[in-house]
Amino acid sequence: GDSVTQMEGPVTLSEEAFLTINCTYTATGYPSLFWYVQYPGEGLQLLLKATKADDKGSNKGFEATYRKETTSFHLEKGSVQVSDSAVYFCAPLSQGGSEKLVFGKGTKLTVNP
């Protein structure tokens, strides 16, 4: 079945540092790819998505590019803020009738002032 491997956390950065969280997946075909974020005490929110190869999803300064050749969807941000502290989940959307998201374990990011 489909699966996803996400960079192990926790990740601790100083404010304005560059962020990369790696994500690779295995799937049948070319699934849509999502990054969700879970802020402390809140529910899962969509951060960004890409639906086909070479698409770039972006939101709130975060970006991720759908790389078909490496089956990757790495999350990047050029300058993180304290308010970016959260748990980040990479998730391909399984195809073949189910439309279910397959989540990684999540990467906890802490940004210090």
Place this chain on the structure above:
Amino acid sequence: GAGVSQTPSNKVTEKGKYVELRCDPISGHTALYWYRQSLGQGPEFLIYFQGTGAADDSGLPNDRFFAVRPEGSVSTLKIQRTERGDSAVYLCASSSGLPTDTQYFGPGTRLTVL
């Protein structure tokens, strides 16, 4: 517009008891999903409804778990003879039902089985 809502927000029960968890999806969303998130893990898929029918229930761990969506809107996840291992946050999500559409998540129900 209201988002996905789930009740109760917290449920504490004793081993062996029966529980029901409710999900109200975003109005007009035909697709509804249940996931389970254990501590320190990502959400795991349980069941997917398209309208009133369960299109995929392959994630239900065993026959103690059952979910319904009788009118194509509200859904109830039912767990019989609860076990301590059922303790987790149960998440509901809904989407428009179109392929690749975003799933919008509710705040979850934290179930604790003592």
